[in-house]
Amino acid sequence: MNEGDLFLIGDVPGFTPQISRLVSMMNYVRHTTLSAVAGLEVGELDYLHDVQSNSIGALLSHIAAAEVGYQAATFYARDLNGEERNEWGAALDLGERARREIRGRELDYYLSRLEQVRMKTLAELGRREDQWLEEQTSFGSGQSVNNYFKWFHVFGHELNHRGQIRWLRRHATARS
Amino acid sequence: MNEGDLFLIGDVPGFTPQISRLVSMMNYVRHTTLSAVAGLEVGELDYLHDVQSNSIGALLSHIAAAEVGYQAATFYARDLNGEERNEWGAALDLGERARREIRGRELDYYLSRLEQVRMKTLAELGRREDQWLEEQTSFGSGQSVNNYFKWFHVFGHELNHRGQIRWLRRHATARS
Numbered sequence A, B: 001m002n003e004g005d006l007f008l009i010g011d012v013p014g015f016t017p018q019i020s021r022l023v024s025m026m027n028y029v030r031h032t033t034l035s036a037v038a039g040l041e042v043g044e045l046d047y048l049h050d051v052q053s054n055s056i057g058a059l060l061s062h063i064a065a066a067e068v069g070y071q072a073a074t075f076y077a078r079d080l081n082g083e084e085r086n087e088w089g090a091a092l093d094l095g096e097r098a099r100r101e102i103r104g105r106e107l108d109y110y111l112s113r114l115e116q117v118r119m120k121t122l123a124e125l126g127r128r129e130d131q132w133l134e135e136q137t138s139f140g141s142g143q144s145v146n147n148y149f150k151w152f153h154v155f156g157h158e159l160n161h162r163g164q165i166r167w168l169r170r171h172a173t174a175r176s
Helices: A017-037 A058-076 A083-092 A097-103 A106-125 A147-175 B017-037 B057-075 B082-093 B095-100 B109-124 B148-175
Strands: A136-140 A144-146 B137-138 B144-146
Touching: A017 A106, A017 A136, A017 B109, A017 B148, A058 A083, A058 A097, A058 A106, A058 A147, A083 A097, A083 B148, A097 A147, A136 B095, A144 A147, A147 B148, B017 B057, B017 B109, B017 B148, B057 B082, B057 B109, B057 B148, B082 B095, B144 B148
Parallel strands: none
Antiparallel strands: A136 A144, B137 B144
């Protein structure tokens, strides 16, 4: 991403117009997530505010895992396969399992996973046309959902957890 | 908003195509914010997790205040005027002043302010064309920012704080 374009939602080389706007928003959100965790040490990434909290490391993994889930759903019209469930299950589920399994890692570990997942997303989005965003499937409840919504949801989900990460960071760094 | 269209980002009657997509996203985010606070009592809205936390009531006011700020910036090309600063200053600033001034109100108070602000936003957006989203101004730093970004930022900001509201709600309701 060109830093000069960080606050412009618009055309991005290699993407169709609507997909460009979506990618602009995803890029900006990711930029702010990375800022929110810059410089964190292992102890801060593992910090648990209380017994029901998730660590910043777990939330970073969760952000990447959700994106993997929406890749499967929108690009390949399937659920996560066994191998993906194995790799991302704890991050998807959060809670007890994530508190046990996702810890002791340096920041770079989380960042490289986020980046690898995002590279695949951008490669797949770059192969699609705007009309693809309008394609709909149904939730079990019968409500229709289109691909635009699903990718909006991916960055909305990231923003939601970035809000929690910022809050946790203030507390984790105050105590460390 | 038609509940059946909640998960469709697309055309909305009364708005141009790009503005429609923005409005779809704003509608969905607002729907989730309202869900996050549904049924909260005064004591939960005022709950302070610790000395540096903001209450859910203050965060709801902050969400509305930020929207008022971006209305002034994008629709009228100005900063908040004295009357608006007076009404929204504590909500914009959060922190100590908000902890002191924003409390003791029922949920309906916050919801009606959110709705009044939003109605004005939608009325103004309905009078504009997609090209307006591309109009740029500059930050003090010299970086360009367009109207699309500013309204994306309004709902992104709301999502960020909704993440904090959900977290606070779990803790406020557990203790009440």
